[in-house]
Amino acid sequence: MKKDLKVAIFLGYKSIVNGNKSIMVLMIFILSLAFVNLIFTTSLLNGVTTTLDNQLINNSVANIVIDPQEEPTRENYIVHTKELRQQIQDMPGVIATVVHYNITATFAYDKNKDGQFKYGSWQVIGVDPEEESMLTGISNHIIAGSYLEGLGSGDIVLGSDIAGGYGAAEETRSLGGVKIGEKVKLNFGNGIERDYTVRGISKVKFTLIDQMSYITTKEAKSILKLSDDRASQILVKINKTGDEDQYINKIKELAPNLKVRKWTEYTSMLNSITSSFDLITGMISAIGLAVAATTIFILIYVNTINKRRQIGILKAIGIKENIIIISYILQSFFYAVFGIIFGSIAMFCFIKPYFISHPIVLPIGDISLTVKGYQATQGVLSILAAAFIAGLIPAWRAAKENILEAIWGV
Amino acid sequence: MNIDIKIKNLKKTYFGKVPTHALRGISFEILEGEFIAIMGKSGSGKSTLLHQLGLLDAPTEGELLIDGVDVLKLSDHEKTIFRLQRLGYVFQEYALILELTALENVFLPAFALNGFNQSYKERAINILDKVGLKDRADHCPNELSGGEQQRVAIARALINNPKILFADEPTANLDTNSSREILELFKKLNKELGQTIVLVTHEPDDRKYVDKVFWIKDGLLEREEKIKL
Numbered sequence: 001m002k003k004d005l006k007v008a009i010f011l012g013y014k015s016i017v018n019g020n021k022s023i024m025v026l027m028i029f030i031l032s033l034a035f036v037n038l039i040f041t042t043s044l045l046n047g048v049t050t051t052l053d054n055q056l057i058n059n060s061v062a063n064i065v066i067d068p069q070e071e072p073t074r075e076n077y078i079v080h081t082k083e084l085r086q087q088i089q090d091m092p093g094v095i096a097t098v099v100h101y102n103i104t105a106t107f108a109y110d111k112n113k114d115g116q117f118k119y120g121s122w123q124v125i126g127v128d129p130e131e132e133s134m135l136t137g138i139s140n141h142i143i144a145g146s147y148l149e150g151l152g153s154g155d156i157v158l159g160s161d162i163a164g165g166y167g168a169a170e171e172t173r174s175l176g177g178v179k180i181g182e183k184v185k186l187n188f189g190n191g192i193e194r195d196y197t198v199r200g201i202s203k204v205k206f207t208l209i210d211q212m213s214y215i216t217t218k219e220a221k222s223i224l225k226l227s228d229d230r231a232s233q234i235l236v237k238i239n240k241t242g243d244e245d246q247y248i249n250k251i252k253e254l255a256p257n258l259k260v261r262k263w264t265e266y267t268s269m270l271n272s273i274t275s276s277f278d279l280i281t282g283m284i285s286a287i288g289l290a291v292a293a294t295t296i297f298i299l300i301y302v303n304t305i306n307k308r309r310q311i312g313i314l315k316a317i318g319i320k321e322n323i324i325i326i327s328y329i330l331q332s333f334f335y336a337v338f339g340i341i342f343g344s345i346a347m348f349c350f351i352k353p354y355f356i357s358h359p360i361v362l363p364i365g366d367i368s369l370t371v372k373g374y375q376a377t378q379g380v381l382s383i384l385a386a387a388f389i390a391g392l393i394p395a396w397r398a399a400k401e402n403i404l405e406a407i408w409g410v
Numbered sequence: 411m412n413i414d415i416k417i418k419n420l421k422k423t424y425f426g427k428v429p430t431h432a433l434r435g436i437s438f439e440i441l442e443g444e445f446i447a448i449m450g451k452s453g454s455g456k457s458t459l460l461h462q463l464g465l466l467d468a469p470t471e472g473e474l475l476i477d478g479v480d481v482l483k484l485s486d487h488e489k490t491i492f493r494l495q496r497l498g499y500v501f502q503e504y505a506l507i508l509e510l511t512a513l514e515n516v517f518l519p520a521f522a523l524n525g526f527n528q529s530y531k532e533r534a535i536n537i538l539d540k541v542g543l544k545d546r547a548d549h550c551p552n553e554l555s556g557g558e559q560q561r562v563a564i565a566r567a568l569i570n571n572p573k574i575l576f577a578d579e580p581t582a583n584l585d586t587n588s589s590r591e592i593l594e595l596f597k598k599l600n601k602e603l604g605q606t607i608v609l610v611t612h613e614p615d616d617r618k619y620v621d622k623v624f625w626i627k628d629g630l631l632e633r634e635e636k637i638k639l
Contacts, residue, residue, distance in 0.1 A: 003525040010521065011507075018509035018550065313505045316466055317566065318494025319522050320487065403466045407505065 007319070008326035015307075015327070016334055024335070027299055031339020031383065034292035036347050038379040039371060041288055045281040046370035047355075048362070049274050053241075055206040055365050056263050058137045062098075063244050064236035065266045066251065067259040077230035078258060085234060087254050091247065093239050096134040099231035101126030101220035107162065107213075108185040109175040117185075118176050122162050124186065124213050126220020126232075135237045138202050138214065145180035145200035153219040156184065156196035159210040160203035170207070192223050205365045208267070285375065292379075293386035300332045300390035304398065311398040312406025321399040325392060332391030336383050347371070413475075414574055414606045415440040415463060420472035422458055422629075432458040433469065434629040440574075445600040445607045447616060450626035457578055459626060460610045464499045464576040465489045477573050494523050498567030500577040504559040506551040506566075512538060512558075513547040516565040523570050530569070537565040541595060557588030564595060574606040575599070581611070593619045 016024065057063060066084075068075040078084070078099075085097045103124045108117040129148040133139040138157070139147040143166060148157055160166035164174025178184060178198050187193045196215070203210055221227070238247055244262040251260045264271050307328075314324050352369045359366035398406055422433040432455045440446050448456045461467040462474065465481055474482050477496055484492060493499070506515050513534055520530035538544050541561040543554075551559050560580055567575055577596065581589035597619045599605045609620065617623055623635040 004522075006526060007518075007522050010526075011518075014507075014509045014514065310507060310509075313501075313507060315490065316464075316493070316499055316501070316505065317519050318490055318497075318570075319518070320490050323522065404461060407501070 004320060004323045005326065008323045008330060011314070011319075011323070011327040012330035012334070015331055023303065027303065027335045028338045028342060030299060031296060031335055031387075032343035032346060034295050035340050035343030035379060035383055036351070038285075038288045038292050038382065039343070039347055039376060040351065040369070042281050042285045042375050043352075043369040043371045044360075044367070045277055045284065046372055046375070047360075047367045048364070049277045049281075050370040051362075051365040051367050052274055052277075053263075055204060055209060056267065057237075057241060059141065059204045059206065059209050060136065061263050061266050062096075062135050062235040062237040063241060063263055064238070064247055064251065065261050065263065066234040066236065066255070067261070068232070069257040070259050071257075077226070077232060078234060078255075079228075079230050081231045081234060082229040084255055088234075088236055088247075088251060091250060093243065094247070095237040095239050096131065097234055097236050098128065098131045098135045099217070099229075100233040100235060101217065101224060101226075102232040103188055103220060103223060105186040105188045107175060108187070109178055109182070111176050111178075120162065120173060120175060122159075122211055122213060124156075124188075124215055124220070126217050126223075127214050128217045132214075135235055138204070138209075141202050141204045142200045143203045145198065147200050147202075148214060148216055150216070153216060153222065154197055155199040155215070156186075157200040157202055157214040158184070158198055159212045160201050161207055161210040162213055163198070163201045166201060166203055188223055190223070190225075194223070205361070205363075207363045285378075289379075289382050292383060293389075296332075296336065296383065296386040297390040297393075300335065300387065301394045304328055304391065304394035308398045308401070308406045309409060311395070312401070312403050312408075315399065315403045316407065321396075324399045325395045328395030329388060329391035332387040333384065336387030340380055340383055412442040413439050414442045414444070414477060415608070416473075416475040417463070418473040420459070420462060420474060421470050422455075422462060422467070423470045432629055433462070435472070436626070436629070436631045438624055438631060438634065440606065440608065442606055443600070443604045444622060445597065445620045446609065447620040447623045448608065448610045448626060449612065449614075449617070449623050450632070452612065454626045455629040456610045456612075456626045458629075460576055460578050460608065463608060464497060464578075465493055466499070494519055494570065496573040498570070498572035498575040500560070500563050500567050500575070500580045502579040502582045504551070504556070504563045504583075506559055506562055508551050511548050511550055512543060512554065512562045512565075515551070515562055516569055519566060520569045534565070534569055537568055538562070541565045542591075555588075557584050557591065560584060560588070560592055561595070564592070568599070568605075572605075574608065577607065577609045579610050579612065581613070581616075589613075 066078060068078050081099050088094055088097050104121065105124050106119060106121050108119050110117050143160065148155055158178060161170065161174055163178040164171060165177035180198055182198050183195050184198060185193065185195050236247065238244065248260050248262060264274065311324055355369045359368045416439045418437045420433055420436045424430040424432060436459060448459060450456045462469045481489065481492060510518065516538055517531055517534040524530065535544060535547060538547050541564055543558060543561055546554060546558060554562065581592050584592065593616060596607055596609065600607050617637055620637055622637060625632040625635060
């Protein structure tokens with residue numbers, strides 16, 4: 001067997017080294033393209049879902065969202081949040097917890113100071129600025145002015161899609177260009193109306209988040225007339241995304257009446273987008289795989305079939321079939337391996353860096369390519385498997401063929 | 411003298427739309443060390459006969475013993491090994507591996523039989539020297555003339571010291587001088603090494619190189635002609 005393998009390697013090596021260089025370059029080039037095609041589309045779609053995930057985790061709801069009781073009666077607030085947060089923060093792996101106060105308000109802005117107000121209804125979130133910066137990244141996405149500070153009231157940070165003038169997805173629905181230091185009037189659902197000075201504009205490039213505004217906890221509590229530690233929501237950030245379920249179970253043990261959800265379940269629309277994209281990614285992956293495998297198969301098949309005469313001659317002079325078959329499989333692997341190498345170089349040295357510096361701008365954020373290890377491995381293995389089959393079948397058929405028919409090309 | 415090849419009532423039919431009876435029952439014996447020519451008109455069945463003897467094709471009926479082995483009972487794999495160990499075959503169209511140099515073409519059967527060994531490489535060079543191509547050892551087939559390619563093919567057929575050498579119209583594509591050189595080379599191998607050679611040819615002049623001629627006509631042995639030197 002070892003001797004046969006040596007002969008097969010010798011024949012394969014000579015065929016590659018002394019064979020038609022143009023065909024070799026073309027084969028490797030096409031296999032590179034097949035590999036890039038396989039990885040590119042899935043990594044682009046992965047980029048969409050990754051951006052979506054990151055936006056939600058880093059700039060909105062962290063990993064776990066705790067909402068007030070819904071059954072048997074619906075409550076507006078979570079009670080004893082201080083104690084509950086402490087218990088959650090004591091769990092190993094929990095990075096931080098924060099409380100949010102969610103209020104809907106109607107915004108009014110008199111741009112030209114002529115009594116002509118522009119109105120819009122958006123969500124206001126009451127946050128503790130110091131604690132919030134440990135959990136969400138809004139404070140890092142202030143594009144004008146500054147973020148909230150301390151417990152002071154009277155200031156508000158507007159999302160760029162509320163303020164307007166910062167390239168909002170729905171610019172016409174915005175307030176039309178609020179500047180830092182200007183006043184906006186907020187009319188809350190409970191009848192309270194207050195003026196706020198715009199302290200900062202935030203923009204994370206995700207419409208859902210850029211349509212939110214932020215005031216301090218103290219201000220929110222005064223609007224909601226809360227004097228204790230009740231809150232609308234508790235958000236929990238953990239150090240390993242993916243481990244949410246085990247924490248959710250522990251939190252449910254601590255507070256069985258509360259609604260505890262993973263970030264993926266929090267926004268059903270986004271969850272459905274992510275699920276749809278995952279499905280599309282899977283389908284495109286499968287199609288890409290089939291196309292790549294078929295391309296490789298046809299290329300190598302045609303190349304091998306063109307060597308029927310050589311295979312016939314080898315058999316005629318007494319070279320065993322398994323040697324011939326192995327030599328063609330090795331040649332297929334050579335093309336596949338170099339196709340993967342050059343495809344990887346193109347992907348990781350040129351295409352991916354290009355998309356990092358020139359991301360695709362979508363209303364959910366900047367989309368770059370996300371290559372998942374298992375998908376890249378799947379791509380590599382698929383190409384190798386296709387190359388194996390593409391080398392095996394035609395070589396096996398030609399090697400089994402009548403020697404004279406193979407030589408004469410009948 | 412030992413019998414190298416014994417065939418009895420060998421038949422070959424190609425089953426197309428209309429069955430073609432290429433060989434219709436041929437019987438003869440070839441002794442060890444004989445230089446045999448199989449001759450006949452085009453379409454007489456002489457090449458078909460050689461293909462059966464060289465185990466490149468399987469007869470429809472009959473018996474075939476080569477070097478005492480009933481080769482028709484061998485599996486394809488066993489036939490391949492038998493060819494490698496005991497037979498050498500020279501094709502009309504040279505049939506060299508285009509990606510290999512002359513030396514590698516010659517060396518390949520020895521490599522396949524015994525594994526890599528420097529002595530086989532030296533032997534391949536010696537054989538190339540015998541066929542007058544030592545200085546062309548590193549050339550690929552497309553850099554060699556027809557006559558040179560055929561000599562490489564002969565060298566390849568000899569590398570494993572085959573018991574019998576088959577040659578299917580080896581001079582058909584060559585000019586007169588090259589043809590003469592090839593046939594003289596066969597004669598020399600036959601005389602000096604005692605090599606059994608079975609040559610298919612349609613050139614009546616080639617008779618002067620051989621010991622015996624089997625004349626084939628319409629798939630049958632027409633006559634056996636002993637050549638007196």
